Amino acid sequence: MLEEFEKYIEGKSDNTIRTYLQRVEKFLNWLNERYGETDPAAITTLDVKKYQEHLTKEKSPATVSQYMFAIRKYCEFLNEKGYLQKDVSKEVKVKKHRKTTAPKVLDRNEFNRFRREVEKGNNPLHIAIIETLIATGMRVNELTSLTLDDIQLSERKGTVKIRDGKGNVSRTIPLNNDARKALLNYLVQRKETENNQLFVGQRGSMTDDGIRKLINRYANKAGISKKVTPHMFRHQLATELIRNKKKDLVLVKDILGHANINTLYVYSQSTEEEQAEALENLYE
Numbered sequence: 001m002l003e004e005f006e007k008y009i010e011g012k013s014d015n016t017i018r019t020y021l022q023r024v025e026k027f028l029n030w031l032n033e034r035y036g037e038t039d040p041a042a043i044t045t046l047d048v049k050k051y052q053e054h055l056t057k058e059k060s061p062a063t064v065s066q067y068m069f070a071i072r073k074y075c076e077f078l079n080e081k082g083y084l085q086k087d088v089s090k091e092v093k094v095k096k097h098r099k100t101t102a103p104k105v106l107d108r109n110e111f112n113r114f115r116r117e118v119e120k121g122n123n124p125l126h127i128a129i130i131e132t133l134i135a136t137g138m139r140v141n142e143l144t145s146l147t148l149d150d151i152q153l154s155e156r157k158g159t160v161k162i163r164d165g166k167g168n169v170s171r172t173i174p175l176n177n178d179a180r181k182a183l184l185n186y187l188v189q190r191k192e193t194e195n196n197q198l199f200v201g202q203r204g205s206m207t208d209d210g211i212r213k214l215i216n217r218y219a220n221k222a223g224i225s226k227k228v229t230p231h232m233f234r235h236q237l238a239t240e241l242i243r244n245k246k247k248d249l250v251l252v253k254d255i256l257g258h259a260n261i262n263t264l265y266v267y268s269q270s271t272e273e274e275q276a277e278a279l280e281n282l283y284e
Contacts, residue, residue, distance in 0.1 A: 001040055001083075008077045011168070013141035014208045023070040027051055041083040043075065048092045068094040102243075102269045103235040104226065111236065113222040126214060128186035129199055129206065133230060135179035137237035137256050138162060140208045140230035146198040153184055162257065171257050235267075242267040 002021060009017055030051055031037045037047075048071060055064045068089075075089035106114065118130045133143060142162045150161045158175035175183070190200065197205040211230055219228035226232075238256060241247040242264065253261050 004081070005074060005077050008081075009073065011164075013139065015140070019066075020070040020073060023067045024074045027067075027071050027074070030054065040074075040078055043078070043084065043088055045088040045091045048075065048089050052092060052094075065094055068092070102239060102267055103232075105232060105236045105239050106224065106226065106228070110222070110224050110226070114218060114224060114228065117218045117222040121218070124182075124186040124189045125199065125201060125206075126218075128182040129211060129214065130218075131179045131182035132160070132175075133233045134236065135176045136160060136173045137234040138173070139166065139234065139257075140211050142257075143230070144197075144199065144206055144208055144211065147196045148198055149196070151183060151198060153180055153187075155180070155184070158183070166257060166259075169257060169259070171254065173255055238264065238267045 002025065005024065006017060006021060009020055012020070028038075028040065031043070031047060034050075035047075037043075048068075051071070052064065052068055055067055059067070072087075072089040072092075072094065075084065075087050078084040079087040105111075115130070115134075118127055121127075129143070132138070133140075138160075145163070146160065150163065152159045152161075153175070158180045159172050160175055161170065161172045163170050193200055195205060199206040201210070208230075215228055215230060219226075234256065238252055241252050241255075242249065249261050249264050252258075252264055252267075256264075258264060
């Protein structure tokens with residue numbers, strides 16, 4: 001039945017699908033271990049409540065929320081497909097965990113060191129991928145889904161069109177000078193192939209995992225101890241625009257493709273490091 005659920009959540013990113021499947025599988029294993037229950041069609045509201053209580057003892061509030069969103073999606077699937085007469089998860093309140101500090105990003109020195117390592121690598125494909133990510137803040141699955149037709153470029157201006165972004169919403173993002181140059185340089189040297197995907201490596205189209213490994217490799221070369229991911233560059237762009245450049249939240253929402261402007265308020269908050277620095281040696 002997990003295979004059927006996987007088809008039900010098609011359209012989400014590869015990473016989201018994989019995560020949902022893992023979390024639902026853990027829930028089903030817990031049901032089996034605790035009650036000997038192996039039939040998903042027998043899941044009750046009490047089961048969902050008790051599993052949430054079980055998670056609360058072992059995991060952070062944010063992680064519990066993430067697990068519960070996956071389980072609610074699974075119960076929704078079971079109900080819609082007729083395996084359950086009702087969505088038993090709807091009666092279980094899932095508290096949304098709101099971050100009290102801004103997401104972690106690279107400081108200016110780390111960010112520059114990372115870009116420098118990419119540039120030193122002198123690989124046009126890698127440079128184009130990184131410059132596109134940091135200039136647009138697009139999600140990794142949006143990046144790997146780009147085709148040649150999605151890019152419009154000239155020396156003075158350019159755009160990238162993201163088709164079917166999160167929530168099946170499309171958007172067009174202007175490309176800055178660095179991204180345009182990197183893409184133009186890459187396209188000149190891009191190997192000839194019938195593959196219409198924009199980013200094509202030696203083994204074919206770049207994948208989400210391939211991008212993650214690429215970023216991790218350059219982060220290690222730059223001596224960065226933080227876990228650097230494609231999504232961090234999304235946070236990086238939002239932080240730069242909102243906190244440092246003081247840009248309008250609506251503008252940033254449109255660039256990043258957020259459905260709700262409220263999700264951006266977290267970027268206007270301070271980081272743990274900034275709070276610690278402010279309080280250090282306070283009364284000396």
